[in-house]
Amino acid sequence: MALLSRYGDKAKLIAGGTDLLVDMKNEKINPQYLISLMKITGLSYIAEEGDVLRIGATTTLRELEESQIIEKRYGLISKAVKCLGTVQIRNMATIGGNICNAVPSADLPPALVALNATLKIVGPNGERTMPLEDFFAGVKKTKLSVGELLKEIIVERPPARSGTAFIKLSRTAEDLAIVNVAVRITLNEDDTCREARIVIGGGVGPTLIRSREAEKLLLGKKMEEELVKRAAEVACTGFSCRPTSIRASPEYKAEVGRVLVKRALLEALKKAGGVVEDDERN
Amino acid sequence: MKEIEFTINGRKKRIAVRPKDLLLNVIREELGLKGTKYGCGTGECGACTVLLDGRPILSCLTLAVAVNGKSITTIEGIGTDEHLHPIQQAFIDAGAIQCGYCTPGMILSAKALLDKNPNPSEEEIKEAIKGNLCRCTGYVKIIAAIQLAAKRMRGERV
Amino acid sequence: MREFKIVGKSVKKVDAALLARGKPLFTDDVTFEDMLHARILWSPHAHARIRDIDTSEAEALPGVHAVLCYKNVPRVPHTSAGQGWPEPSPYDMFMFDNKVRYVGDRVAAVAAESEEIAEKALRLIKVDYEVLPAVFDPEKAMEEGAPVIHDEPDCRQVLPLFYDPKHNHCAHIEVKTGDPDRGLNEADIVIEHTIKNHYAQHCALEPHSCISYLDPMGRIVVRCSTQVPYYARRIIAQCLQLPERMVRVIKPRIGGGFGSKQEIVVEDVCAMFTLRTRRPVRLVFTRPEVFVSSRTRHPMIMRVKTGVKRDGTVSAIKMRVISNTGAYGPHCMTVLGSTCAKTLPLYRCPNIEFIGDTVYTNLLNAGAYRGYGVLQGTFAMGIMMDEMAHAIGMDPVDFWKKNTIRVGETSPIFSALSEIGKGAEQKVDSCALPECIDQGAAAFGWKEKRERYRNQPDGPIRRGVGMVCTVHGGTVALLDASSVTAKMNEDGSFNLLISASDVGGGCDTVLSQIFAEALDIPLEDVIVYPTDTDVTPYDKGAYASGTTYLSGLAVIKTAEEIKKQILKVAAEMLNEPPENLRLEKKGVVSTKSGKRLEFGQIAKRAMYSKNQFQIAATASEYSHLHPQTFTAQFAEVEVDTETGQVKVLYYVTAVDCGTAINPTLAEGQVEGSIINGISYALTEEFIFDENGRVLNPSFRDYKIFSAPDIPKLKTILVPSYDPTGPFGAKPIGEPAMDGVLPTISNAIYNAIGVRLTESPFTPERVLKAIREKRGR
Structure with a gap:
């Protein structure tokens, strides 16, 4: 912490280094100092306490992937992690790095936001928490202040x-997403929608997008296929993708986003035990 | 310069490195172990794969200082000239080696897999070597080689 | 068909164990004392004149030993294309020029004590550019008034070939057989399509690498990742203005080539630094440099018009091709020529018209890439054949069979055009294409799957099947040559000295097998020594799928010379006429007396006892024709009509490559080709910005297939025997890759009724095509 305060923006924190060193090699950034987080013991853990899961910031993605607790009760994280990078990358990259690097097309943050994750941040003025959803400020920008670092990710069961x-949706098995979608649906006794969380990533904007309007549309209603389609439509309007994106055009991202949101909602609905429309196609 | 100590292929090494030195360059230039290859420098091709405490990592994206106190295995640490590792033998037998440039990294990824999972499915094999690009073979014979090695290592007759 | 002892067996690759151990076998695995490191400064502009360049600060940087730019290197017009001599590619390149022609063109270079210093020095070079208008569209580049990319007075074509750089026009080919117009008139249905393929990079895992140094006699030794060591020597000597004797090229193990290392892209600069500094110099490309500044595949715009009769006869083929060679023209004419000469002989249609132009643009430099024009031509024709079959309601299997060339037949194209000028009169000496189609279709389940998918239920996920046949003529007929030297050792073993350049495909093994077979010796008695131009005799190198075929023939010829010498010595020893003697199991036996001599005895006698001489021979062979390799390919795809994503589920390739000298290695060539082909068809793509800069020069952004992406694959080597080939063998390196684009396009068409005529078939492009079809 002291180092971080002393060097300010001349320094960069390094955990796994899988993004940072690439950026340094491409001369996108050129920090004078690298401060390693990996030597700080006690930042790497996966612990379930009551209804929350606590993940230390330097826990590697591979550790998340191999965790039985996560696989069993937080399957969305497992799913997002498994389609992210390669074994080598997952052995090196950390959950904290994946979040703090704020790549718009990252796979893990949408899943975490869908699970209503919050962050524990420490800094010169002590600790604070913040919903992950509010953490991103733009492409490769977060709301961490100078001297602050991410300590823990808290996920609610x-x-x-x-x-x-x-x-x-990606071009190959190992690729950043063209679009990714993470959803969590909670149903009432009568199968109406009690809560929906719809998150879209993959560079559809400078940060991931939580589609509150689409969520609202579903609230309290039975999730018929027509309604789900409409929600997907609403969720995917107003994207502000970078026009030069290498992976696909903004128009395509919006169009395919609708498809993925629809499919994700129907899949989540099925898993929640809701009545599912005849859905052989997916 | 900073002094670091680590184990490489079972032997302790103490060397001085600069903070920004990459493990790949230290392995190739300082230690003279040329089996670890440069393919892209940005962690996308897997030719520089080494095992760090048994887990495959990318030496082109690892700072040398970060391996202080740890154990590294490179392709030179797998098998000997007289007794090849079963995975090496299987790669030869199955015709999984064409140009051979991806081979060391591929074998190390396969080793990390089989050490943990002696009976992997085809999907698990593909996932384990997803980070190792090969342009010559189309992966078909590489996957077959890993299956062959797994069988032999389980003691099954093939 | 003959029975063989070693040929036809999947013996292990002779270098496999060393590669599995990670031995230091590649160019960059060897370091030299006092070695300097070179780096190149690349153009940020697509088209600019260099008004001035100031290298003084870079030169003054401690640790910098030399800086090269147009001001201080000889201006030698040449081509980087590794081809025979004189090259059919225009001499439009200079080691450094005062003009840059694409983003990523050479500007200057530095050799320094370390790469870090060299890179620092690059940043100190001040270049004053006069930015010129650039042109990226090949059709616009041909228009009057377009920016002239090669306005230098000294660029030229060495051979008497078409060359009009003032109009960015660097090759033109016209071929006409029969009466294409009448053919179209006689057709019941005429179909027309414009088909376009895209830029791509070879993505060999080993980057282009070179280390050069002076030998004690002051000659330049160049160890480099080349497919064409002899051409590399000739071109390096040319660029450095030295006689060839002053240059020695050594080819160590090579980490894949696929055509990209059939070009001299690092060697000339590296050797020049050694000449200037007298020090060993290393120049190894980074991956972004490989993507942008080595070579790529020629994108082509192919307008094709074909006529078909109701009975299933193709009555005319008209093809109008514009090939984009980018900023320079290595292989510009020959790739275009192959699109006609090596593609169209497949079709029995007598009425063919081919008009092709290759054009300069300010984009990436195209060159040789596995497929070499045939891939492009097959993309176009593979689609046209499918469309014609569909139009007359014929199963593509039957349609292909009816319209493809058969054994003993000839094509007017053979003699009309080779890669360069007129071709060799030839017929098809062997052709198992009908068997390939039958066996491939059976293994694939063609009929069942077509039936099943015709009746698939509605839904967004659709499946379909497609097929294509291909031909690929190997070698460059009448021009390519290979030589082989063998000498006998005391123990009856042999050194086999070859310049056929194994870049991973396994020719060191295959040629050893052929030699062992020819002399009836075990494989371990062949010590193969690959290329060193001081030691091994001339060979064209690794390209045009020609190594097994052509170098194989040279190996057999050499073995025959050796055999004569062995029999002569044995005859003296046994006091019997050579006619009585034959080779058997590393020995000579007399059919009369039954006496036997071991090779070791014969070698020792020749070396030490009487009429002493070294049993040794060098023999050469040149290519008399284009041996024709055939494939039939079948793909099953799944198309997600809501996202446009295409998945290949199953791919079957049946290949007639004559005798497979080493079936495992032959399969490896096919499997590698098919996966490269599918990856190219679905995901690989260069993205340019409006200024012609590549936005994705990395494996992160230019995606090639990794293991989870591959479909189920089946490769069938259909037995055949080519009487002109070594033990019946034909080429295998490229033919399989040629057919992938159209096979997948045809399968997509079968699945969703939408025709993809422009590659790659990315989700976005497929979805757009679906929308257009539905008129939305």
Whole structure:
């Protein structure tokens, strides 16, 4: 912490280094100092306490992937992690790095936001928490102040009658997403929608997008296929993708986003035990 | 310069490195182990794969200082000239080696897999070597080689 | 068909164990004392004149030993294309020029004590550019008034070939057989399409690498990742203005080539630094440099018009091709020529018209890439054949069979055009294409799947099947040559000295097998020594799929010379006429007396006892024709009509490559080709910005297939025997890759009724095509 305060923006924090060193090699950034987080013991853990899961910031993605707790009760994280990078990358990259690097097309943050994750941030003025959803400020920008670092990710256990889905469309198995979608649906006793969380990533904007309007549309209603389609439509309007994106045009991202949101909602609904329309096609 | 100590292929090494030196360059230039290859420098091709405490990592994206106190295995640490590792033998037998440039990294990824999972499915094999690009073989014979090695290592007759 | 002892067996690759151990076998695995490191400064502009360049600060940087730019290197017009001599590619390149012609063109270079210093020095070079208008569209580049990319007075074509650089026009080919217009008139249905393929990079895992140094006699030794060591020597000597004797090229193990290392892209600069500094110099490309500044595949615009009769006869083929060679023209004419000469002989249609132009643009420099024009031509024709079959309601299997060339037949194209000028009169000496189609279709389940998918239920996920046949003529007929030297050792073993350049495909193994077979010796008695131009005799190198075929023939010829010498010595020893003697299991036996001599005895006698001489021979062969390799390919795809994503589920390739000298290695060539082909068809793509800069020069952004992406693959080597080939063998390196684009396009068409005529078939492009079809 002291180092971080002393060197300010001349320094960069390094954990796994899988993004940072690439940026340094491409001369996108040129920090004078690198401060390693990997030597700080006690920042790497996966612990379930009651209804929350606590993940230390330097926990590697591979550790998340191999965790039985996560696989069993936070499957959305497993799913997002498994389609992210390669074994080598996952052995090196950390959850904290994946979040703090704020790449718009990252796979893990949408899944975490769908699970209502919050962050514990420490800095010169002590600790603060913040919903992950509010953490991103733009492409490769976060709301961390100078001297602050991410310490822990807290994920709430999905309530009863919840279903989740993560869908990623990419060019190859190992690629950043063209679009990715993470959703969590919670149903009432009568199968109406109690809560929906719809998150779209993959560079559809400078940060991931939480589609509150689409969520609202579903609230309290039975999730018929027509309604789900409409929600997907609403969720995918007003994207502000970079026009020079290498992976696809903004128009395509919006169009395919609708498809993925629809499919993700139907999949989550099925898992939540809701009545699912005849849906052989997916 | 900073002094670091680590184990490489079972032997302790103490060397001085600069903070920004990459593990790949230290392995190739300082230690003279040329089996670890440069293919892209940005962690996308897997030719520089080494095992760090048994897990495959990318030496082109690892700072040398970060391996202080740890154990590295390169392709030179797998098998000997007289007794090849079963995975090496299987790669030869199955015709999985064409130009051979991806081979060291590929074998190390396969080793990390089989050490943990002696009976992997085809999907698990593909996932394990997803980070190792090969342009010559189309992966078909590489996957077959890993299956062959797994069988032999389990003691099954093939 | 003959029975063989070693040929036809999947023996292990002779270098496999060393590669599996990670031995230091590649160019960059060897370091030299006092070695300097070179880096190149690349153009940020697509088209600019260099008004001035100031290298003084870079030169003054401690640790910098030399800076090269147009001001201080000889201006030698040449081509980087590794081809025979004189090259059919225009001499439009200079080691450094005062003009840059694409983003990523050479500007200057530095050799320094370390790469870090060299890179620092690059940043100190001040270049004053006069930015010129650039042209990226090949059709616009041909228009009057377009920016002239090669306005230098000294660029030229060495051979008497078409060359009009003032109009960015660097090759033109016209071929006409029969009466294409009448053919179209006689057709019941005429179909027309414009088909376009896209830029791509070879993505060999080893980057282009070179280390050069002076030998004690002051000659330049160049160890480099080349497919064409002899051409490399000739071109390096040319660029450095030295006689060839002053240059020695050594080819160590090479980490893949696929055509990209059939070009001299690092060697000339590296050797020049050694000449200037007298020090060993290393120049190894980074991956972005490989993507942008080595070579790529020629994108072509192919307008094709074909006529078909109701009975299933193709009555006319008209093809109008514009090929984009980018900023320079290595292989510009021959790739275009191959699109006609090596593609169209497949079709029995007598009425063919081919008009092709190659054009300069300010984009990436195209060159040789596995497929070499045939891939492009097959893309176009593979689609046209499918469309014609569909139009007359014929199963593509039957349609292909009816219209493709058969054994003993000839094509007017053979003699009309080779890669360069008129071709060789030839017929098809072997052709198992009908068997390939039958066996491929059976293994694939063609009929069942077509039936099943015709009746698939509605839904967004659709499946379909497609097929294509291909031909690929190997070698450059009448021009390519290979030589082989062998000498006998005391123990009856042999050194086999070859310049056929193994870049991973396994020719060191295959040629050893052929030699062992020819002399009836075990494989371990062949010590193969690959290329060193001081030691091994001339060979064209690794390209045009020609190594097994042509170098194989040279190996057999050499073995026959050796055999004569062995029999002569044995005859003296046994006091019997050579006619009585034959080779058997590393020995000579007399059919009369039954006496036997071991090779070791014969070698020792020749070396030490009487009429002493070294049993050794060098023999050469040149290519008399284009041996024709055939494939039939079948793909099953799944199309997500809501996202446009195409997945290949199953791919079957049946290949007639004559005798497969080493079936495992032959399969490896096919499997590698098919996966490269599918990856190219679905995901690989260069993205340019409006200024012609590549936006994705990395594996992160230019995606090639990794293991989870591959479909189920089946490769069938259909037995055949080519009487002109070594033990019946034909080429295998490229033919399989040629057919992938159209096979997948045809399968997509079968699945969703939408025709993709422009590659790659990315989700976005497929979805757009679906929308257009539905008129939305």
